[in-house]
Amino acid sequence: MNECAPPKLKASDYKSDLKPVWCSGCGDYHVLLSVTQALAKLKLAPENVAVISGIGCSSRIPAYTNTYGFHTIHGRGLAVATGVKVARPDLTVIAAGGDGDGFSIGGNHFLHACRRNANMTYIVMDNEVYGMTKGQPSPTTDPSWDSALSPGGTGLSPFHPLVIALASGANFIARTFSGDVRGTASIIADAIEHPGFSFIQILSPCVTFRPDQKAWKKRVHKAVVDETDDPARAARRLMSDDGFNTGVLYRGHRKPYGFSCGAEKGDIAEIQKQFEV
């Protein structure tokens, strides 16, 4: 099926013509660029890639790429992506979405996708806010962040997605900053190539509802220690880091989910014999 694909595609060849709904200055533009750069780097034919998302600002990303895509319903991107991957193990499957979509309404799928360890990549563009509904706190929002829905803040400890991913069994865990396009592209490519379930938290500022996040580009820093395959060490680091540590923070060796649809075979006449008395 690849014979029609040109020998080398540029990042821009993976972009669609559709103009994003995102605000000017939104970090998600950079994430889109990183995704397309990663696909170009891996020389994947666009038709062999499926980008699947939930609902929210960042979940608009599938239609902005030139791959197959599914913009599903709120919180269910991972479930749809799992179905695609198990039915079509030949495809490169990327699930994408935001922090509300992935960690709140879709939280259960996040746990079990990590645990199931199907060979796919999950990108969460984390801006610690529900942007599409105009500024409500998400699971990763600071407890004191004031909003109309939760005046004075939620008072709740933020969800720690990387720790949860590790505890749930994700096989590759990374954090990047959207403003570092090349670094993010490189980690996305790495995640796609790593077997099993790869999770990348991309800190992607919301300039409209979280203007304070403009300071993120000064706060992020590369992890000072090398990546680890030891979950205990990874857990200690993830629990104690400042949330702005970027890079591959855990790379595991778990066997990916082993079941998938194969080629058509068998004979229904044989199967029905079990009912004969």
Add this chain to the structure above:
Amino acid sequence: MPPNSKNRFVSLAMVGSGGAGVMTSGSMLLEAATKAGLYGLMTRTVGPQIRGGEAAALLRLGNKPVHCVDDIFDIIVAVDWKGAERFAAEVPLGRDSLIITDPAAGDIPEILLASGARVVELPIAALADTIEDGRPNMVILGFVAALIGLSEKPIHKIITKKLAKKGEAAAATSWQAVQAGYLAAKDVTSPVKVSFIESDNAARWLISGNQAAGFGALRGGIRFVAAYPITPATEVLEWMSPNLPKMGGTLVQAEDELASINMIIGASFGGKPSLTATSGPGLSLMMEGIGLAVASETPVVVVNVMRGGPSTGIPTKSEQTDLNIAVYGLHGDAPHIVAAATSVEDCIFTTQWSVHLAEAMQTAVIMLSDQFMGQASAVIDPPANIAFMAQRLVETEPTEDFRRYAVTASGVSPMTLPGTPRGQYTADGLEHNPKGLPSTLMEDHRDQMDKRDRKIAEFNYGDHWADVEGEKDSAFVILTWGSTTNAVREGIERLKDQGINVRLVAMRLLSPAVPAQFDAALDGAKRILVVEQSHSGQFLKLLRANYDMPGEVRSFRRAGPLIIRPGEIVDMIKNWRVQ
């Protein structure tokens, strides 16, 4: 009781609690009877307990296909009566019926004694104790088999087969217990014997409705299933799990029903015909996902095995009350298909047909079954191999200007599958234009709504929308659906024997409405009886909303778990006739 049913059928109940093994006795009796050339139907009634609650295996055996439960039971036998009062109303007895009880087994429920049935005492436990490791459930198996005239040979075969795994000693012990039962029955006058079919060696199938749904799905081309366990639908999934890989498919156990419905949407988007099975609470959770399948035009089949509702309701017992949610549960205007099986055997056909409809129209099909038929085991003649196969309109050579949601005359647009160059598109729950790009334009919304509606409204459903039977000029028509159909069918047969002709219209297609076919089927009807197992009359309301029903309409309905029996249909029609 009409005289003709007695010499053809025998109905019996085996009762016992706390792992007494009456389900095993029932299954063995059913299988042995099948070996002897009979047909049969076994349903079960169980309490909510995981193990150890009250339970009864309810069997009806006969020399022609058995589709429903009779008005009364001929024989009820109890290893013990613990908790039996909780289902005694589901086992009606008559004056000619026989209650077999161990004097040490506790009090017979009052409602059973009130029938005036004859009571025979049998020292079941004591008989079992005469054999080392002998079990009472095997004693009653032999006793009941003797009463109905079933020879020892097929029972011996089944015991040998079933207990092979447990070793020869176990089989020998069980066989001794069965023989003790046979011997004890020698001096008991039986109220009923089955008449056997002579030299019948025809192949038969023993299958449950849930297995039948799984088999129909697999035969129709389903290759991906996402599963979350729920009573009484789990057996559909458990049957499919080991059988899918034999055909190149697979099953994923999902974390919840939200995941199952969305996983099958993903797999179907990937090109594999996909299905999940659930029951009321799970169906409620799946509604948003089903809407996504409708909007994104991704074919999926949801088998919903109905149980008593609302909320957790009565998980182990049957009701026909998920009709409303199946038809109306989606938000927005969301045309989709609701089909319903009419019997254990029809679960094969209707599920396979549902796969065909979903794939042909690129939409969601909700296939309604229910606990009664889903968990009933039936002996059937091998079903015909039907031609319906998953056939999707797929574009394999798209051009650069491919439009996934092109507005077509049929309303069905060719879809590309991932991996196809130039066919890339983004499926979306957002309203979209023909290209698949999000759109808030009135024209796009109207055109896409028209298209999604048209493909379903104008599809040719052929004769499968309903089973229409009986004399065309009879003024009486009974409209029904689901597992109630066969009680109605038998009631109509009995009425015919008494010279009263009644038409049957058992609907397999609940949505969309097919007014032309309906009008033709009801042509000339003057009195219409609508029969359903629903307190509120969901089916009646669906009919009233969609169809013109000529003449006088009456509703015969009640909530589960009490099933509707053929004799009640006979009485309803006869009483109405004299008015």
